Amino acid sequence: MAATSLTTITIGSSASIGSKAIPLSRSKCFGVSFNSQNYLKSFSGLKAASSISCESEASFLGKESSAALRNSFAPKAGKQNLRHQYYLQPQASSSKVAILGAAGGIGQPLALLIKMSPLVSALHLYDIANVKGVAADLSHCNTPAQVLDFTGTSELANSLKGVDVVVIPAGVPRKPGMTRDDLFNINANIVKTLVEAVADNCPDAFIHIISNPVNSTVPIAVEVLRRKGVYDPKKVFGVTTLDVVRANTFVAQKKNLRLIDVDVPVVGGHAGITILPLLSRTKPSVSFTDEEVEELTVRIQNAGTEVVEAKAGAGSATLSMAYAAARFVESSLRALDGDTDVYECAYVQSELTELPFFASRVKIGKKGIEAVISSDLQGLTEYEEKALEALKPELKASIEKGVAFAQKQTVTA
Numbered sequence: 001m002a003a004t005s006l007t008t009i010t011i012g013s014s015a016s017i018g019s020k021a022i023p024l025s026r027s028k029c030f031g032v033s034f035n036s037q038n039y040l041k042s043f044s045g046l047k048a049a050s051s052i053s054c055e056s057e058a059s060f061l062g063k064e065s066s067a068a069l070r071n072s073f074a075p076k077a078g079k080q081n082l083r084h085q086y087y088l089q090p091q092a093s094s095s096k097v098a099i100l101g102a103a104g105g106i107g108q109p110l111a112l113l114i115k116m117s118p119l120v121s122a123l124h125l126y127d128i129a130n131v132k133g134v135a136a137d138l139s140h141c142n143t144p145a146q147v148l149d150f151t152g153t154s155e156l157a158n159s160l161k162g163v164d165v166v167v168i169p170a171g172v173p174r175k176p177g178m179t180r181d182d183l184f185n186i187n188a189n190i191v192k193t194l195v196e197a198v199a200d201n202c203p204d205a206f207i208h209i210i211s212n213p214v215n216s217t218v219p220i221a222v223e224v225l226r227r228k229g230v231y232d233p234k235k236v237f238g239v240t241t242l243d244v245v246r247a248n249t250f251v252a253q254k255k256n257l258r259l260i261d262v263d264v265p266v267v268g269g270h271a272g273i274t275i276l277p278l279l280s281r282t283k284p285s286v287s288f289t290d291e292e293v294e295e296l297t298v299r300i301q302n303a304g305t306e307v308v309e310a311k312a313g314a315g316s317a318t319l320s321m322a323y324a325a326a327r328f329v330e331s332s333l334r335a336l337d338g339d340t341d342v343y344e345c346a347y348v349q350s351e352l353t354e355l356p357f358f359a360s361r362v363k364i365g366k367k368g369i370e371a372v373i374s375s376d377l378q379g380l381t382e383y384e385e386k387a388l389e390a391l392k393p394e395l396k397a398s399i400e401k402g403v404a405f406a407q408k409q410t411v412t413a
């Protein structure tokens, strides 16, 4: 795998980072989300005099997203002969992104990855503590996004003014032996308070909810927005990208496929058996034995626990989560920038099943979700059909728990 994650950059002969000219022919290309051979003109993270050629088999985004990104920039460079060549204009758009919970295990690496995006003009970092240092540190990276820090509830409103995308990883992570639902009471209150502030200060923003249990925190957020009269179902997303990232990785390993080629839609919810990878929909088409389906499905569903146990008390998935969340942010920014070919899985208000919220692939556009993709649920295997029916009662209970929490708060208030 090490060989496939190596990236080669060739920039004429050199690029400058700070004041040093650094030969890049054997360097790694960090966070640049392109497969195959790509040419980037003046990528903002590296002050290159001429175009950068970047050969990579690793991708920040995955194949479909990379293709979409290529397409989104292709018109600016002309489409001829650009199958593997395109030009990325830094600051193609000027989106503002806020991270609430930015000093945490997920928040910090997520902030770094978003700081590297050429689509971000301002990055607002909010937390109840320790965010000043994170912002000072990040602000020294020579990428265009301006980094601003906001500490404590008195600065929450200002952190949200004029923001296009709000990402919420604030909360308490899972500890060994804890289920996602054990986190409920603490994180439910945090999400409620933060989303109230979003409703008051940037009601048109895309809202990405990472704080667990996502199956319940998304319905809580929706109730809060409804109560405030600003709910737009197209703009509230439970971030389930990590399930897709894990599914793609595990399937590629198991079937010895190129990582960049693999795409597995993951539907349902974001906890235990509610996570349903649709292995029969894997691209490229690949066959699995019944044992492989069972083993992969269970591994994808329990991958969070794998990390929690390996960290042995020091938190839950943070780096892979930050990577997955950054991919989802980048997709949203591309959609806001006018890319008409952006698809991601997310946990959203849905009519695909009888449940009011459900994770599936969605098409994202400038104004949020343009379509919920139903075709993935057609022609499921018997195993997937059974798993889908089995997850519904648990997901329903988690949704109802979230709604009941939010309604109880309203009555109390």
Ligand SMILES: NC(=O)c1ccc[n+]([C@@H]2O[C@H](COP(=O)([O-])OP(=O)(O)OC[C@H]3O[C@@H](n4cnc5c(N)ncnc54)[C@H](O)[C@@H]3O)[C@@H](O)[C@H]2O)c1
Pocket: 100, 101, 102, 103, 104, 105, 106, 107, 126, 127, 128, 129, 169, 170, 171, 172, 173, 174, 183, 187, 190, 193, 194, 209, 210, 211, 212, 213, 214, 239, 240, 242, 243, 270, 315, 316, 317, 318, 321
């Ligand atoms: N959606 C997913 O796939 C996924 C994956 C992993 C973790 N998570 C969840 O993400 C959350 C964060 O995990 P972490 O590992 O970064 O935890 P962490 O404890 O390292 O960081 C949480 C951060 O939130 C901050 N915070 C707490 N209350 C806040 C408030 N009221 N306002 C703003 N900030 C506040 C804390 O100060 C801290 O910096 C947890 O709920 C965890 O379960 C979700």
